Amino acid sequence: MEQAERGDVDAIETMGSVVAFASPESRLPSPAGDSIAGYLQQHEHKSLLRFITCGSVDDGKSTLIGRLLHDTRLLFDDQLAALDADSRRHGTQNGEIDFALLVDGLAAEREQGITIDVAYRFFGTEKRKFIVADCPGHEQYTRNMATGASTAALAVVLVDARKGLLTQTRRHSYIVSLLGIRHVLLAVNKMDLVGFDQAVFERIAGEYRELAAQLGIEHVTAVPLSALHGHNLTERSAQTPWYHGPSVLEHLESVDTERSAAELGFRLPVQWVNRPNQDFRGFAGTIAAGTVRPGDEIVALPSGRRSQVQRIVTADGDLEVAGAGQAVTLTLADELDISRGDVIANAAQSAQVADQFAVHLLWMDTQPLLPGRSYWLKIGARTVSASITEIKHKVDVNSQAQLAAKHLELNEVAYCNLSLDQPIAFEAYLDNRELGSFILIDRQSHATVAAGTVDFALRRAGNIHWQPVDVDKAARARSKHQKPRCVWFTGLSGSGKSTIANLVDKQLHALGHHSFVLDGDNVRHGLNKDLGFTDEDRVENIRRVAEVAKLMTDAGLIVLVSFISPFRAERRLARELFEDGEFVEVFVDTPLAEAERRDVKGLYAKARAGKIPNFTGIDSPYEAPEAAELQLDTLEHDAQALAQRVIDYLRD
Numbered sequence: 234m235e236q237a238e239r240g241d242v243d244a245i246e247t248m249g250s251v252v253a254f255a256s257p258e259s260r261l262p263s264p265a266g267d268s269i270a271g272y273l274q275q276h277e278h279k280s281l282l283r284f285i286t287c288g289s290v291d292d293g294k295s296t297l298i299g300r301l302l303h304d305t306r307l308l309f310d311d312q313l314a315a316l317d318a319d320s321r322r323h324g325t326q327n328g329e330i331d332f333a334l335l336v337d338g339l340a341a342e343r344e345q346g347i348t349i350d351v352a353y354r355f356f357g358t359e360k361r362k363f364i365v366a367d368c369p370g371h372e373q374y375t376r377n378m379a380t381g382a383s384t385a386a387l388a389v390v391l392v393d394a395r396k397g398l399l400t401q402t403r404r405h406s407y408i409v410s411l412l413g414i415r416h417v418l419l420a421v422n423k424m425d426l427v428g429f430d431q432a433v434f435e436r437i438a439g440e441y442r443e444l445a446a447q448l449g450i451e452h453v454t455a456v457p458l459s460a461l462h463g464h465n466l467t468e469r470s471a472q473t474p475w476y477h478g479p480s481v482l483e484h485l486e487s488v489d490t491e492r493s494a495a496e497l498g499f500r501l502p503v504q505w506v507n508r509p510n511q512d513f514r515g516f517a518g519t520i521a522a523g524t525v526r527p528g529d530e531i532v533a534l535p536s537g538r539r540s541q542v543q544r545i546v547t548a549d550g551d552l553e554v555a556g557a558g559q560a561v562t563l564t565l566a567d568e569l570d571i572s573r574g575d576v577i578a579n580a581a582q583s584a585q586v587a588d589q590f591a592v593h594l595l596w597m598d599t600q601p602l603l604p605g606r607s608y609w610l611k612i613g614a615r616t617v618s619a620s621i622t623e624i625k626h627k628v629d630v631n632s633q634a635q636l637a638a639k640h641l642e643l644n645e646v647a648y649c650n651l652s653l654d655q656p657i658a659f660e661a662y663l664d665n666r667e668l669g670s671f672i673l674i675d676r677q678s679h680a681t682v683a684a685g686t687v688d689f690a691l692r693r694a695g696n697i698h699w700q701p702v703d704v705d706k707a708a709r710a711r712s713k714h715q716k717p718r719c720v721w722f723t724g725l726s727g728s729g730k731s732t733i734a735n736l737v738d739k740q741l742h743a744l745g746h747h748s749f750v751l752d753g754d755n756v757r758h759g760l761n762k763d764l765g766f767t768d769e770d771r772v773e774n775i776r777r778v779a780e781v782a783k784l785m786t787d788a789g790l791i792v793l794v795s796f797i798s799p800f801r802a803e804r805r806l807a808r809e810l811f812e813d814g815e816f817v818e819v820f821v822d823t824p825l826a827e828a829e830r831r832d833v834k835g836l837y838a839k840a841r842a843g844k845i846p847n848f849t850g851i852d853s854p855y856e857a858p859e860a861a862e863l864q865l866d867t868l869e870h871d872a873q874a875l876a877q878r879v880i881d882y883l884r885d
């Protein structure tokens with residue numbers, strides 16, 4: 234037991250077949266030593282396969298990964314020594330190495346770090362290099378899987394031969410298909426525990442093929458496996474003479490997951506426009522799909538303007554051809570107006586352009602998704618404003634059942650309609666992952682809140698056009714001798730919004746202006762009578778009234794909006810509908826204690842008594858403005874004086 238650690242390591246390194254395919258130079262760097270980039274560079278000539286593993290530790294996932302890493306000699310001496318010592322201590326494998334301990338140990342380490350949900354491991358054989366995303370199977374599975382799977386070309390789905398397909402297998406496979414992974418290696422593990430019974434294997438493989446067909450997963454390779462004992466892991470096992478397929482590693486080394494270049498049109502999302510002097514104008518980015526040659530006909534999207542490729546410029550000189558994954562700068566035969574975020578595409582196989590889509594969405598934030606709220610959407614190199622216009626249904630990832638939903642919680646998956654503030658170039662995710670997948674970003678916290686994939690563009694997007702009108706806003710404003718405005722009063726219930734807005738309205742009227750008050754209480758009796766006070770209903774309430782206010786300013790009016798409008802995000806959304814200077818946010822600043830003391834309508838008393846749920850300031854939040862044009866302190870000044878301040882501001 235007290236043997237030198239070195240001796241143990243040597244013993245492990247000479248273990249039978251496991252090192253057969255690993256050449257000494259394929260030994261990998263320790264994280265502390267060479268960089269991963271350095272390692273990958275060293276193995277540059279080999280193709281790279283990115284894959285994920287799905288399944289719980291019980292299915293043997295950790296053993297599978299641990300053993301693969303060991304057998305391809307990724308393990309480092311100190312790790313091996315520690316592993317061997319641990320294995321003896323735990324005694325789970327009768328003195329043999331327990332590979333699960335290795336991965337679990339790493340997982341525990343990883344969980345101490347706060348931000349890393351997915352561990353990426355790098356390893357290589359003589360034939361190929363690999364990046365495996367190991368997604369822990371705890372309750373944040375969906376988000377972790379999505380993170381790990383977003384760049385993976387293949388998923389290893391583990392099934393315990395004794396148990397067959399479980400709910401979890403269906404759940405993982407659903408997410409795999411959602412993320413556009415077309416290749417699954419079904420590892421039917423623990424075959425030793427069912428006596429390497431061919432019938433068991435065939436039954437499970439058959440059931441899985443049926444599931445895969447339903448989910449649209451095109452390629453399934455099933456392998457009867459004992460990860461623990463290394464049967465059919467790196468080499469074919471004598472225990473399964475009835476099995477004629479590849480071992481797990483053989484399949485990983487040989488599977489072809491690339492789509493032919495001809496299948497995919499050329500796509501270059503433009504990262505930046507390189508214009509060092511008057512004579513050179515190049516469009517730089519990493520090719521997302523397809524190949525390009527000088528002379529090729531291209532189309533710039535979303536503009537639709539055409540030209541030909543003149544040169545393909547790189548740091549190492551001009552190229553005659555370039556393909557997916559290469560960073561290049563293109564020059565064109567014509568002066569096209571192309572900016573960052575545009576896409577240069579093959580003219581004969583162009584991408585599509587639209588501003589409304591049907592999408593799959595995976596919500597990854599603790600704050601729920603609220604339809605109508607505005608988020609940033611990043612797709613390719615483009616960032617635009619976006620909102621979910623409708624949750625068609627959410628999906629129970631265990632059963633694939635479609636459920637009704639008004640909002641989405643952390644880790645929920647849904648099929649939604651999404652709308653952008655401008656058209657973008659895109660492709661269906663199944664055709665092109667780069668131009669078909671996006672993330673949503675919270676506009677305040679800048680956190681990534683969702684990952685999504687584009688299914689198709691909504692036809693209505695292309696069929697609704699702006700109808701030009703001859704009498705425009707400027708003409709209407711001139712005839713009314715005023716500048717149209719949207720004056721947006723926000724504050725707690727009872728803060729004084731209605732009182733002040735009413736006084737402002739009266740005074741504007743007296744001065745001969747054309748104004749109108751939109752009050753929450755009133756609008757909720759008509760247009761918004763279907764809405765209550767949940768967060769999602771308030772978002773929709775504000776979205777609608779902002780649109781109405783916009784129409785009213787288009788009609789040349791000074792609109793006074795008096796809604797609690799408790800969320801910053803929706804007030805910003807409202808502001809963005811208007812021209813610069815047209816939107817005036819007025820914070821009616823009354824502390825909760827004072828609003829409650831006034832309790833004009835007796836609502837606070839009821840809310841405190843638990844008779845009104847979601848009451849603003851009590852059990853529903855109010856987010857005070859950070860940069861309102863006007864802040865009115867109702868403790869310091871009376872309503873008349875505050876109304877005058879608004880009038881003075883408008884006059885200026």
Ligand SMILES: Nc1ncnc2c1ncn2[C@@H]1O[C@H](COP(=O)(O)OS(=O)(=O)O)[C@@H](OP(=O)(O)O)[C@H]1O
Nearest residue numbers: 726727753766771774796797798799846847848849
């Ligand atoms: N749960 C709850 N929370 C807040 N307010 C409530 C609630 N239930 C009813 N009311 C009454 O509805 C008025 C607020 O409606 P708004 O449309 O302005 O609200 S919001 O902007 O959608 O948050 C508000 O009117 P004001 O007092 O004029 O603000 C209340 O009288």
Ligand SMILES: Nc1ncnc2c1ncn2[C@@H]1O[C@H](COP(=O)(O)OP(=O)(O)O)[C@@H](O)[C@H]1O
Nearest residue numbers: 725726727728729730731732833867870871872
């Ligand atoms: N300085 C002030 N400004 C506005 N309202 C005030 C002020 N001081 C007292 N109040 C009283 O507070 C109440 C505000 O009610 P209201 O205008 O209906 O608020 P809100 O529309 O924000 O719910 C009214 O009864 C009003 O007379």
